[in-house]
Amino acid sequence: MPKEPVTRNDVAEYAGVSTAVVSYVVNEGPRKVAPETRNRVLEAIRVLGYRPNATARALRMGTTRTFGLITPDGGNPLFAELAKAIDKAAASRGYVVLQTSADGDPATERAKIAELLARQVSGLLLVAPTEDPDLTDAEVPAIALNRVLPTISSVRPAYREGARQGVEHLIGHGHRTIDLVVGGDGHSERELGWRDALEAAGLPEGPIARTTFSREGGYLAAQSLLPARPTAIFASSDLQAIGVLRALHESGLRVPEDVAIAAFDGTPETEYAWPPLTVIRQPLEALAREAVRRLIEGEESVEALTFPTDLILRRSCGC
Amino acid sequence: MPKEPVTRNDVAEYAGVSTAVVSYVVNEGPRKVAPETRNRVLEAIRVLGYRPNATARALRMGTTRTFGLITPDGGNPLFAELAKAIDKAAASRGYVVLQTSADGDPATERAKIAELLARQVSGLLLVAPTEDPDLTDAEVPAIALNRVLPTISSVRPAYREGARQGVEHLIGHGHRTIDLVVGGDGHSERELGWRDALEAAGLPEGPIARTTFSREGGYLAAQSLLPARPTAIFASSDLQAIGVLRALHESGLRVPEDVAIAAFDGTPETEYAWPPLTVIRQPLEALAREAVRRLIEGEESVEALTFPTDLILRRSCGC
DNA sequence: TTGAAAGCGATACCAA
């Protein structure tokens, strides 16, 4: 049964002081309060079960201490992990996170951004946004994660270097051709990293299968690659690698004996894939912390900062 | 560069009307506005790029149209899927969701609840809470998902019937013993469903391995079960089943030829496990919709509603 | 050290 909310007025009355004093006590400033008065107020707060109204506070202060977070798909394990890291980083600074999915659809994305702006979020975190948002008359800092945009600040993993490292590792196992399963628009940095490694080793570019960033995408891509008998495949995401694994199993191919695999991302799912996947792990915690820091500290640099990845060796590459 | 926010006053001034009229136009009520005046106001809104301040509105109206969502772990694929479904259900009703993780820790859970209450959420969604929250002097409706609590409303999958159905299916494949890998406190409904099925078939209870709701938990549990040569294992969660699979693969056991498996939950990950897992799928969308509906419509029933699960047959059971 | 009061932006009643 909903009860009447207890306000600062009730507390003031109960303690026999003015509302200003209650405020001083609650916020420990900006004026000092006599210890005895302070105790009366504290007692009143306790007895009445008073909880300051953050909405009123936000209106007065001009800040909600709330971030808006938009991902393409909250169900994607990578984004779920990233969201969790962001929540943690935000919580440690006293912020909370309004999280929502945009389904990778530009129109939905715009609508969600508008909704979050109307709610006066103190900052916007856009994970892999589909387009450059129009924030010109927004009073709010924004940062893109895992995608570089012209007009807003961004942080991302060192895609190119990470991919290169993964492919180099595969090459180190003696493979002369490394197939690529890649998502996105064909200008991905992960693809460039794959090229870098091949070129550095004087190897020709292997076959490329372009697809979506999903398990099914990886599965279909692998099916298109298999007739040519690949010996090693690099996948641009975990999910794709999982799909690749399935295609290989169905074909009776052994991993890593017949085909070696490595993938970008490194979500927990890969550790329990069969065989366990060698991955380039995204530094999600570092990305989250830096993004939150920039938002809070109002760092306006549009410079796209990059965070180093981790190569995690497991069975799928042949190690 | 942060700009000055445009307020309703600016719009009123620009349009040459009072602030009340702006409000009438924005909210399409509660008073009628002459078409011509209305157009002037709309024009002003457009030109100035006015966005109503939801914080002020919330203060005035006494509702934020925001839900608080607490899960034990945002990184868990099941909870991520559920959160996504909740976001969708909430968004369709004009609500947004403040999502946070409590790490399955009661103290953290209490702190997060307090934080969300202070922020005046319009409702609280608690996924698998660790304890019965003290909401006695909160003005807010709450609902538990996937866990029944004495003092608050709840919705959950038909754990017992679902588990029973899964185990029955395994029995239908001719297994005379069904091992159980189960998480939680030992009073789980999933365990009861397993018993139901065994009893109905006149079969003795198979071995039980109690562990955590995680991949690693399933892995360790399976290792403890394997020496006795099980022919079928039912896991109380997807994650555990994934861990079981790994243990089986490492032992060189074939699934489903040597050991059949079925599991509760049905997250997308199971479809791409090797072999694909037969699962009891939780009706996440239905759970989310009902939870949101109850919160919005203020249904105070403490009755614990249950939603039917889906048995999804894949390779791991022997089908 | 404490209190009175203005003001954050929006809603909606009461008058005009």
Add this chain to the structure above:
DNA sequence: TTGGTATCGCTTTCAA
């Protein structure tokens, strides 16, 4: 049909 204004709960300046 439109406008003036009290109010939501809180913070903080200014005065006492």
